[in-house]
Amino acid sequence: SRVRDADLIVVNTCSIREKPEHKVFSWLGRLAGLKKRRPDLLIAVAGCVAQQEGHRIFRRAPHVDIVFGPGAVRKLPALVKQVRKERMQVVDVAAPSTAEPAEIRPLGARSPRAVAFVTIMSGCDNFCTYCVVPYVRGREISRSPVRILEEIRHLVSAGVQEVTLLGQNVNSYGLNEGEGLDFAGLLARADAVKGLKRLRFTTSHPKDLSADLVRAFADLETLAPHIHLPIQSGSDRVLKRMNRGYTRALYLKKVDALRKVRTDIAVTTDIIVGFPGETRGDFDKTLELVRQVQFDNLYAFKYSDRPDVPASRFSDKLDEMEKQERLAELLEVQSRITRKKNQSLVGTTQAVLVEGLSKKGNGQVTGHTPCNKIVNFPRDGVRIGQIVPVKILEAFSHSLLGRLDDHCGERFRTKGGMLHAA
Numbered sequence: 475s476r477v478r479d480a481d482l483i484v485v486n487t488c489s490i491r492e493k494p495e496h497k498v499f500s501w502l503g504r505l506a507g508l509k510k511r512r513p514d515l516l517i518a519v520a521g522c523v524a525q526q527e528g529h530r531i532f533r534r535a536p537h538v539d540i541v542f543g544p545g546a547v548r549k550l551p552a553l554v555k556q557v558r559k560e561r562m563q564v565v566d567v568a569a570p571s572t573a574e575p576a577e578i579r580p581l582g583a584r585s586p587r588a589v590a591f592v593t594i595m596s597g598c599d600n601f602c603t604y605c606v607v608p609y610v611r612g613r614e615i616s617r618s619p620v621r622i623l624e625e626i627r628h629l630v631s632a633g634v635q636e637v638t639l640l641g642q643n644v645n646s647y648g649l650n651e652g653e654g655l656d657f658a659g660l661l662a663r664a665d666a667v668k669g670l671k672r673l674r675f676t677t678s679h680p681k682d683l684s685a686d687l688v689r690a691f692a693d694l695e696t697l698a699p700h701i702h703l704p705i706q707s708g709s710d711r712v713l714k715r716m717n718r719g720y721t722r723a724l725y726l727k728k729v730d731a732l733r734k735v736r737t738d739i740a741v742t743t744d745i746i747v748g749f750p751g752e753t754r755g756d757f758d759k760t761l762e763l764v765r766q767v768q769f770d771n772l773y774a775f776k777y778s779d780r781p782d783v784p785a786s787r788f789s790d791k792l793d794e795m796e797k798q799e800r801l802a803e804l805l806e807v808q809s810r811i812t813r814k815k816n817q818s819l820v821g822t823t824q825a826v827l828v829e830g831l832s833k834k835g836n837g838q839v840t841g842h843t844p845c846n847k848i849v850n851f852p853r854d855g856v857r858i859g860q861i862v863p864v865k866i867l868e869a870f871s872h873s874l875l876g877r878l879d880d881h882c883g884e885r886f887r888t889k890g891g892m893l894h895a896a
């Protein structure tokens with residue numbers, strides 16, 4: 475199953491920022507030679523860049539056969555047939571999806587998996603001024619809770635221990651559909667699925683984080699103590715121009731509420747640096763917020779213009795150098811915090827879900843703690859899918875090193891994918 479043996483190559487794409495979009499075209503460039511040698515090979519471009527660019531993809535990559543958007547995923551077999559028959563390039567980007575997001579189940583056996591993702595909704599109605607998602611993915615559509623729960627049960631019966639519920643804005647799950655189940659309700663139902671050990675979700679929009687969701691962190695046994703809560707900026711002026719719908723104070727209040735019900739909760743975030751018009755003062759407010767909240771980790775991005783979004787027409791864009799400097803400064807502040815947080819785990823015992831062999835190929839296995847930190851440790855006979863106690867020995871900036879803590883049985887028992895005092 476190597477790329478050069480494939481009959482059909484689907485390049486799935488993301489257009490959220492400029493950089494991933496550039497990668498698409500460099501990938502396609504690399505496939506041009508392959509196509510020349512094997513003219514029967516079909517190359518398809520899927521996802522948001524396909525949706526956004528449509529026919530324009532052919533101009534930059536004339537060797538592509540099929541361009542199809544997120545709403546046309548289920549039509550791929552028909553599109554392949556059409557190309558084979560008519561020997562013509564085809565495009566299907568009619569509209570961002572208006573149908574319930576499709577579940578895509580792999581056919582046949584797969585190597586056993588410990589963790590899986592389940593899409594609960596697609597699209598976004600928020601229209602943050604920098605963001606292309608509402609245009610390429612369309613309006614928010616939630617999947618039926620019945621089908622979501624069925625999919626989770628199916629995964630669990632196939633050996634999955636941990637499920638992450640996915641959506642651009644999971645907190646507004648079910649609000650348009652009137653099936654009477656909101657996100658907190660869905661989480662409670664998922665938590666009750668027999669055999670599921672850990673439940674996670676992403677992404678949560680701060681403005682829609684409800685009191686019920688906060689309570690879920692106290693009440694649900696399987697809900698892991700981690701939340702990804704993108705703030706984007708620490709300056710109210712910038713937040714307003716981003717159309718985020720919350721203030722810095724409201725954000726801080728929600729983090730406090732979460733930490734109150736779940737003292738060990740890990741909080742991670744996304745930040746955009748160099749939004750149009752961001753002053754040094756605005757950026758200092760972001761740095762100050764980062765120091766105040768003490769995030770477990772953050773993803774920081776330089777603002778980039780996306781086609782036709784409101785912010786692309788804002789004046790006072792920052793130059794690349796300035797954005798780069800702010801990015802480096804922010805990452806430096808956070809890396810000290812991350813290192814300190816990781817260091818504080820040395821000597822503790824963590825419940826690690828064994829997800830697979832470590833990529834380093836050194837015989838170690840890898841997995842995550844409930845707070846979502848990566849832990850590598852010598853295999854010592856553990857199986858993929860087990861949740862085992864691991865003593866943390868060393869902290870790095872992106873991972874932890876540990877060893878199986880097999881004498882901790884008297885002190886701990888695992889419950890809901892976490893360790894509890896016996």
Ligand code: 5AD
Binds near residue numbers: 604706744745776
């Ligand atoms: N420029 C830079 N970063 C962006 N993001 C979304 N749109 C842009 C953009 N135009 C970032 C946000 C979001 C993450 C997924 O990508 O921080 O949370």
Ligand code: SF4
Binds near residue numbers: 598600602605607
């Ligand atoms: Fe984009 Fe997220 Fe804002 Fe939706 S909520 S517009 S996906 S940044």
